[in-house]
Amino acid sequence: MRRVNEEDIDFDETEMVFYEGEPFTGEVVETDRAGNxxxxxxxxxxxxxxxxxxxxxxxxxxxxxxxEFGKGPVGTWKKWHKNGALAEERRFDDHGRTLSIREWDENGALTVDEAYSKPV
Structure with a gap:
């Protein structure tokens, strides 16, 4: 897969990404000062x-x-606390609508557990 740095791409008003004047296919990475x-x-x-x-x-x-193309997030998205503990899990349908949300504190205790009968 082709990989370019975020600094080398351009966006148009629709947030389409271009690299060297062409619509980009590949991975765009952002790095910190140390190059990570x-x-x-x-x-x-x-x-x-x-x-x-x-x-x-x-x-x-x-x-x-x-x-997915024009649909936003799909499937299961996860977020972790800085200590590596799971912080959040959100499930999305094929159109980017939220199906469920679960959240945990840094110690692993479940704090939110919501499922929706209709996607939101």
Missing amino acids: IVAAVAYNQGYRHGPWREWHSNGNLLIEGRV
């Missing part, structure tokens, strides 16, 4: 499509999910 990858998002023909990942400054995973 802090975010990686997949694109296809200029649109977000595929895995989306972000990391805490300590290298632990922060967010992981998937986006």
